[in-house]
Amino acid sequence: MNAVDLHRKLERNSGLLIFGILLVSAIGGLVQVLPSVLQDDLVTPGPGTQPYGPVELIGRDLYIREGCSTCHSQQVRPLLAEVKRYGPYSKAGESAYDRPFLWGSKRTGPDLHRIGGKYTDLWQRMHLLDPRSVVPDSIMPGYPWLAERAADADGSIQARMRALRRLGHPYTEAEIEAAPAALAGLAEVDALVAYLQSLRPPNAEATP
Amino acid sequence: MAELPSTFWSGWISVLTVGSLIGVFWLIYSIYFAAGGEEEEPSPVWDGNLREGEHPAPLWWFWLIFGSLVISVIYLMLYPGLGAFRGALNWSQGGEISQRLERYQTEFGPLRRLVAEAQLDTLREDAKLMASAQRIYDRNCAVCHGYEAQGQANLFPNLADAAWQWGGEPAQVEHSIRHGRQAVMVGWEAALGEQAIDQLTDYTLALGNGTAAGHPAEGQYMQFCAACHGADGSGNPQLGAPNLTDDASLYGQSAAAIRQSIAQGRNGEMPAFGERLDDTQIRLLVAWLTRPTTPE
Numbered sequence: 001m002n003a004v005d006l007h008r009k010l011e012r013n014s015g016l017l018i019f020g021i022l023l024v025s026a027i028g029g030l031v032q033v034l035p036s037v038l039q040d041d042l043v044t045p046g047p048g049t050q051p052y053g054p055v056e057l058i059g060r061d062l063y064i065r066e067g068c069s070t071c072h073s074q075q076v077r078p079l080l081a082e083v084k085r086y087g088p089y090s091k092a093g094e095s096a097y098d099r100p101f102l103w104g105s106k107r108t109g110p111d112l113h114r115i116g117g118k119y120t121d122l123w124q125r126m127h128l129l130d131p132r133s134v135v136p137d138s139i140m141p142g143y144p145w146l147a148e149r150a151a152d153a154d155g156s157i158q159a160r161m162r163a164l165r166r167l168g169h170p171y172t173e174a175e176i177e178a179a180p181a182a183l184a185g186l187a188e189v190d191a192l193v194a195y196l197q198s199l200r201p202p203n204a205e206a207t208p
Numbered sequence: 209m210a211e212l213p214s215t216f217w218s219g220w221i222s223v224l225t226v227g228s229l230i231g232v233f234w235l236i237y238s239i240y241f242a243a244g245g246e247e248e249e250p251s252p253v254w255d256g257n258l259r260e261g262e263h264p265a266p267l268w269w270f271w272l273i274f275g276s277l278v279i280s281v282i283y284l285m286l287y288p289g290l291g292a293f294r295g296a297l298n299w300s301q302g303g304e305i306s307q308r309l310e311r312y313q314t315e316f317g318p319l320r321r322l323v324a325e326a327q328l329d330t331l332r333e334d335a336k337l338m339a340s341a342q343r344i345y346d347r348n349c350a351v352c353h354g355y356e357a358q359g360q361a362n363l364f365p366n367l368a369d370a371a372w373q374w375g376g377e378p379a380q381v382e383h384s385i386r387h388g389r390q391a392v393m394v395g396w397e398a399a400l401g402e403q404a405i406d407q408l409t410d411y412t413l414a415l416g417n418g419t420a421a422g423h424p425a426e427g428q429y430m431q432f433c434a435a436c437h438g439a440d441g442s443g444n445p446q447l448g449a450p451n452l453t454d455d456a457s458l459y460g461q462s463a464a465a466i467r468q469s470i471a472q473g474r475n476g477e478m479p480a481f482g483e484r485l486d487d488t489q490i491r492l493l494v495a496w497l498t499r500p501t502t503p504e
Contacts, residue, residue, distance in 0.1 A: 080312060
């Protein structure tokens with residue numbers, strides 16, 4: 001067959017044309033996306049990667065709510081300069097319990113995937129509430145309201161954990177039962193700090 | 209390298225990719241090199257003489273597609289892309305970074321070792337090394353301790369003055385950086401009551417002024433505070449108990465700040481940087497932080 005003939009046939013038959021367009025535009029996804037979704041080491045937790053505890057989970061949701069990933073990435077790329085600056089590069093299995101993942105695509109501020117433990121809780125707290133109280137030339141906005149609200153104001157932590165369990169996060173019933181107690185008395189900023197402090201390279205030896 | 213789920217998917221990728229390339233090749237071949245088939249019915253005519261297919265497809269379009277095709281084929285032969293085939297170069301992202309780290313180690317490793325083992329005085333004499341040290345400081349220490357090492361917010365210690373809570377000897381400073389520090393001063397309000405706290409606050413102020421001798425709270429100070437801060441108030445760097453007689457005061461010099469320290473306690477924390485910084489960086493930081501200060 002000849003391409004010009006095919007073209008004539010296609011442009012005179014709209015059903016065929018629609019099918020052809022769908023087919024051609026699907027090829028990229030069929031080659032690139034579909035096998036990756038089914039690739040085991042991209043969807044199973046890497047060694048040492050644990051599901052978030054209740055406090056970190058709330059903190060992560062706050063990280064999403066406040067749009068932190070707009071300015072901070074969470075992926076140390078496998079480049080010499082990044083590994084030297086931030087630490088071990090990020091691996092796919094580390095994001096197995098991230099729904100959705102927060103890799104980000106822009107760094108107005110630094111990458112945060114290895115930030116845990118670099119600064120103290122106190123510093124993180126001061127910096128979140130009023131960045132310029134500790135970094136005079138910082139351009140990060142302050143989030144003072146995080147100190148005013150309770151971390152789990154609507155008492156939804158158990159529902160959140162159950163939803164994630166349905167998606168395959170291995171929370172036990174006892175963990176879910178204990179979750180509200182872990183959050184009792186914490187402000188939003190405490191949960192967010194706990195989440196930030198949990199962003200470290202997974203400790204492979206700690207896996208049971 | 210990440211493994212693909214099964215040979216089926218490897219084949220799936222290869223077949224779709226190669227199939228697409230062949231499709232594109234067939235497209236440009238039949239447009240540019242094969243004669244078009246005869247039309248069963250003549251195409252409509254517009255504006256007197258304008259028909260479809262009157263002009264050949266543009267040549268830049270041919271070269272664009274042909275060029276992409278050639279580049280794709282070469283790329284897929286050299287680099288991973290066709291399913292499980294790793295390409296003639298056997299390149300992988302993980303291999304690339306470990307190679308670069310190795311090259312970095314070969315190129316700079318001996319030099320860095322030299323710095324890590326050098327005398328502090330020698331390091332201090334090298335202006336470039338000291339500039340590096342300052343950059344390491346700016347990246348890792350400055351957001352707490354301040355860009356001038358002046359301390360911040362009455363919470364993060366001044367590193368530029370002569371007072372060192374955990375000791376200012378190079379070995380002590382290195383320990384602080386490598387392993388971090390956790391200060392533990394308990395709050396005394398519950399145990400001693402407000403009146404005693406007030407008296408001890410006054411005593412601490414007197415220690416700073418050098419007028420503590422014979423102070424009414426001396427007995428209480430000796431009983432509760434002297435174990436860590438010393439009978440003369442000169443502190444104990446082993447425990448991170450600060451000197452109470454000098455001018456430096458991390459949490460503030462005012463009676464209110466001192467009172468709060470005594471009543472509520474203080475739990476200053478320095479994170480450990482032994483995992484984050486290597487021996488060379490720590491050595492440079494120690495040399496820079498403990499450099500003799502120029503009198504102002």
